[in-house]
Amino acid sequence: MADNIRAETIKLVRRPAIWALLAIALSLSLTFTYLIPYAGYAGGTGGPRADRGLAALLPDHLVGNSIGGLPVFLGSLMLILGVLAVGSEYAWGTWKSVLTQDPLRPRVYAAKLVTVCLAALSGVLAVFAAGAATSWVIALAEGRPVTWPGIGDLLVGVGAGWLIAAMWTVLGALLGIALRGVALPVGLGLVWLLAVQNLLALIAAPLLEWVAQLQQALPGPNAGALVAALGAGTETPGVAAVVGGGQAGVTVAAYLLVFAALGGMLLRRRDIL
Amino acid sequence: MEPMTAPVETRRLTKRYGTLTAVDALDLTVRPGEVYGFLGPNGAGKTTTLRMLLGLIRPTSGEVRLFGGPPGRLDGVGALIEGPAFYPYLSGRDNLRVLARHAGVEPGRVAAVLAQVELADRAGDRYATYSLGMKQRLGVAAALLKDPRLVVLDEPTNGLDPAGMADMRKLVRRLGAEGCTVLLSSHLMTEVQELCDRVGVIVHGRLVAESTVAELRGDRTLRLVAAPLEAAAARARSLLGPDAVRVTDGGLDLAVPPERAAEVNAALVGAGIAVSELRPDERSLEQAFFDLTGGNDHG
Numbered sequence: 001m002a003d004n005i006r007a008e009t010i011k012l013v014r015r016p017a018i019w020a021l022l023a024i025a026l027s028l029s030l031t032f033t034y035l036i037p038y039a040g041y042a043g044g045t046g047g048p049r050a051d052r053g054l055a056a057l058l059p060d061h062l063v064g065n066s067i068g069g070l071p072v073f074l075g076s077l078m079l080i081l082g083v084l085a086v087g088s089e090y091a092w093g094t095w096k097s098v099l100t101q102d103p104l105r106p107r108v109y110a111a112k113l114v115t116v117c118l119a120a121l122s123g124v125l126a127v128f129a130a131g132a133a134t135s136w137v138i139a140l141a142e143g144r145p146v147t148w149p150g151i152g153d154l155l156v157g158v159g160a161g162w163l164i165a166a167m168w169t170v171l172g173a174l175l176g177i178a179l180r181g182v183a184l185p186v187g188l189g190l191v192w193l194l195a196v197q198n199l200l201a202l203i204a205a206p207l208l209e210w211v212a213q214l215q216q217a218l219p220g221p222n223a224g225a226l227v228a229a230l231g232a233g234t235e236t237p238g239v240a241a242v243v244g245g246g247q248a249g250v251t252v253a254a255y256l257l258v259f260a261a262l263g264g265m266l267l268r269r270r271d272i273l
Numbered sequence: 274m275e276p277m278t279a280p281v282e283t284r285r286l287t288k289r290y291g292t293l294t295a296v297d298a299l300d301l302t303v304r305p306g307e308v309y310g311f312l313g314p315n316g317a318g319k320t321t322t323l324r325m326l327l328g329l330i331r332p333t334s335g336e337v338r339l340f341g342g343p344p345g346r347l348d349g350v351g352a353l354i355e356g357p358a359f360y361p362y363l364s365g366r367d368n369l370r371v372l373a374r375h376a377g378v379e380p381g382r383v384a385a386v387l388a389q390v391e392l393a394d395r396a397g398d399r400y401a402t403y404s405l406g407m408k409q410r411l412g413v414a415a416a417l418l419k420d421p422r423l424v425v426l427d428e429p430t431n432g433l434d435p436a437g438m439a440d441m442r443k444l445v446r447r448l449g450a451e452g453c454t455v456l457l458s459s460h461l462m463t464e465v466q467e468l469c470d471r472v473g474v475i476v477h478g479r480l481v482a483e484s485t486v487a488e489l490r491g492d493r494t495l496r497l498v499a500a501p502l503e504a505a506a507a508r509a510r511s512l513l514g515p516d517a518v519r520v521t522d523g524g525l526d527l528a529v530p531p532e533r534a535a536e537v538n539a540a541l542v543g544a545g546i547a548v549s550e551l552r553p554d555e556r557s558l559e560q561a562f563f564d565l566t567g568g569n570d571h572g
Contacts, residue, residue, distance in 0.1 A: 007374035015362055093358035096329055097415060100352040101376035103328045103345055108375070272329040 004102065004111030008085075012119055017084055025077045025123055026130050032073075033057075033065045034134045056233065059135040060147045063157030064231030066131045067124070070161055071224040071238035072193060074127065075168040078120055079189045082172020085116045086263070087182035095272045105268050113170060113260055120165035124158060157230055160249060164223040167256040168193075171219070174263040193220065197238065216243050222251040278341030280305055280423040280454040281326060286335035288321050288478075295321045297478035298335065303423075303456050303471075308449045310469030310486075311458040314566055318478040319458045320355050323427050326456075327352050339423065351421035353429060357412025361401035365392060365411050368400055372415050386414040390444070405432040413444065423454045430464060442468060462559040472558075476566045489561045495527040495534055498550035499541055508544045512537065526554065 012018050034057055041054050056065070070078075089095045102108055132148075139146045149157070175185035197220040204211040215221045224238045229245025243251070281303035288296040296318040303309040313319045324330040326337055328344050337344045359368040369383040387393045390410040395403070403411065409432055416424055426445070430438045445468050448455050459465050465472060466486055474482040474489070482489060499505035506525055509518045517528040527537065531553035541548050 003374045003377050007371045010367060010371050010374070011360060011363070014367060015360075088360075092360065093356075094360060096324075096327075096354050097358050097372060098375050099329060100327050100347060100350075100354065101372050101415075101418065103347045269331075271331055272324070 001107055001111055004108055005115055007098075008111050008115035009118075012085060012115060015084070018081065018119070021077050021081055021084075022123060022126060025074055026126060028073060028077075029066075029069050029127050030130055030134055033068065033131065034138065038138055054138075054142060054144070057135055057138050058144055058147070059132065059139055060149055061231065062128065062131055062135060063149050063153055064227070064233060065135070066128045067157055067161040067164070067227045067230060068232035068236040068239055069127075070124075070164040070168075071220055071227060071236075072197065073237070074123075075164065075220070075223065075238075076190055076193045078123065078165045078168035079172040079175075079193060080186055081119060081123075082116055082169035082174075083176045083182055083185045083189065084172075085112060085119075085169075085176075086173040087176030087179070087185050090176070090180040091182045099272060106264060109264050109267050113173065113263075116169045116173060117162075117166045120169045121158075121162045124161040124165050128154075128158060128161075153230075160226050160230055163249065163252050163256065164226060167219060167223070167252050167259065170256055170259040170263065174259045174266075177263045177266045197221075201238070201240070217251070219252065219255045222248040222255075224248075226252055278305075279303060279338070280340055281309075281456060282338045282341075283322075283326070284336040284338075286322065286325060286337060287333050288318075288325060288330060289333045294478050296325065296332075299475070299478070299480050301473055301480060301483070303454060306449070306452050306454055307470040308445060308455040308457060308468050310465035310472040311456060311475065312460070312462075312465055312472055312562060313458075313475035315460070317475045317566075319475055320427055321478075322475070323352070323354055323425055323456070323458060326425065327354065329354070347419075349419060349422040350425070351416035351419050351423070352425040352427075353409075353412040353416045354425070354427045356428075356431065357408045357415070359400045359408070359411060359415075362399065364397050364399055365403065365407075365414075366396040368411065369396075369414060369418065373418050376418050378418055378420075382418050382420065386417045389417055390414045391440070406434060406437040409433055409437070409441075413441070421453060423456065424448060425456045427458045428460070429457065430459070430461065438464075462562060466558040474562065474565050481565050486558055489565075490555055490558055491561065493531055494554045495529055495531055495537065496524060496550065496552050496554035497527055497537070497541075497548065498524040499546050499548045501546070504544070505541055505546045505548075508541055508546060509537065512540050524550070 038057055098108060099105065136146060172185065172189060175189050179185045200211060200215060201221065205215050220238060221242045224240050225243045225248035226245055228234055228239050228241040229248065232239045234240055279302050281301060283299050283301045286296055286299040299322060311319055321330060325332050326339065327347065339350060366383060366387065369386065370380060373380055373383055387396050390413050392407060392410050392414060395407060413429065430441050433441060442464065445455055445457065457469065469486060471485050472489055473480055506518055506520055509525055509527060513527060513529055519526040534551055538548055538551055
């Protein structure tokens with residue numbers, strides 16, 4: 001298992017596309033969480049996020065600011081990470097190369113999941129670190145006191161962020177296995193995350209009670225409720241307290257386990273053609 | 274002494290895709306230390322069989338045993354199935370490092386197998402930049418990582434130039450000489466004829482023959498060209514019996530051992546027939562293959 005994790009780590013770390021994903025995650029996160037609101041504040045031009053004011057950009061809001069993107073746009077990037085790690089094995093035909101070296105599919109699959117979940121954790125930590133640096137610079141530039149969140153809040157924030165990131169990553173892996181490739185899983189995954197989720201939340205749920213009820217059970221809204229409970233601004237797309245934080249956390253964890261189990265079952269049962 | 278367990282043994286191995294039977298009750302035995310040629314037209318079920326041996330495809334029914342063990346273990350088994358497949362962004366060396374980790378073998382094996390397939394000087398280059406021949410050699414290198422007792426090679430010379438093909442044959446011979454069992458699928462008759470101790474022929478998913486190359490080619494015969502041909506055929510029939518004589522391509526095929534050449538010659542010359550050619554003849558493996566598979570019908 002440790003050897004398999006090392007193998008998977010080499011595959012991920014040496015892959016330029018993974019670093020591109022991280023760079024995009026960091027730049028999007030900083031741009032929409034800090035730079036645009038700060039520019040709005042500094043320029044006094046108003047706009048939807050300028051009213052959050054400077055206070056929301058300071059270090060004490062680090063947890064909410066860092067995990068606010070995970071229900072939708074950071075989540076999308078995490079899903080792509082999962083698809084790339086698993087779907088590419090189909091696209092390149094490399095499953096046969098791997099599984100003739102180690103035919104124990106559950107072990108190979110578990111190593112893959114551990115590795116992508118560690119990569120997801122690294123991504124979450126990188127977003128926290130970049131956010132911390134940016135908010136610190138803003139606080140210094142504006143002459144505000146630098147107050148960091150407590151270590152407990154930070155740990156809970158990182159843990160919750162990781163849970164959500166891991167859920168989307170493992171969903172990506174599941175889609176990669178189910179659809180045996182990269183393009184279709186990425187496409188369908190993004191349509192769900194970026195379009196269907198929003199349509200359900202903004203159009204269907206207000207009109208139909210059963211859709212509103214369904215929202216409370218779906219992965220995206222639960223991720224949104226979890227980050228909302230930890231201080232993410234509810235004006236961020238996908239962030240809304242549709243259920244309590246505890247319930248949301250349990251639901252997200254349950255989805256993570258279900259996605260992982262389904263992927264493992266499919267990979268184990270199906271022929272590698 | 275206990276008999277050695279067969280490296281490969283299948284019992285009534287079957288794979289169905291809906292109504293299509295790709296592999297049909299296949300009984301295959303590969304003996305220790307032999308180079309076994311697995312022959313068949315395209316679509317006969319060769320690759321499906323090899324994938325079932327390696328656990329990549331689940332049989333519909335039947336049984337696979339490698340070294341007597343149940344399926345799911347590939348210790349000491351290396352394989353190259355249907356062309357090489359690697360991570361294009363990694364170098365050849367890093368690709369092997371990844372697979373060595375998966376296989377749980379010493380990282381030191383990587384340099385050894387790269388040297389074995391003579392790829393060491395390009396091992397640092399990205400796999401995506403490799404020629405077809407280099408990719409194939411890297412595939413063989415990966416198959417050798419576990420220092421295997423059994424190597425399964427599916428059409429290993431596909432895409433190789435003549436020099437690459439010669440290298441590949443050399444490698445297979447060396448593996449065989451070192452006591453490694455090789456299961457080699459191919460559609461190149463000369464390759465199989467040259468390399469393999471025994472051959473299994475698969476057609477429409479069924480094993481239609483399994484024997485040595487020599488047995489498959491059948492008995493050696495005599496080829497005779499003489500004039501007048503009709504008189505020669507009549508004399509030969511009276512000497513050897515009517516069933517032993519066949520008129521083909523302006524000559525006679527005589528189903529008798531080559532040792533009777535002098536006797537046949539004397540009889541024909543004695544009957545005033547001019548003999549212009551008399552030589553031992555042997556069916557090529559290719560002819561034997563076509564006889565078994567029904568000519569060039571690759572359906």
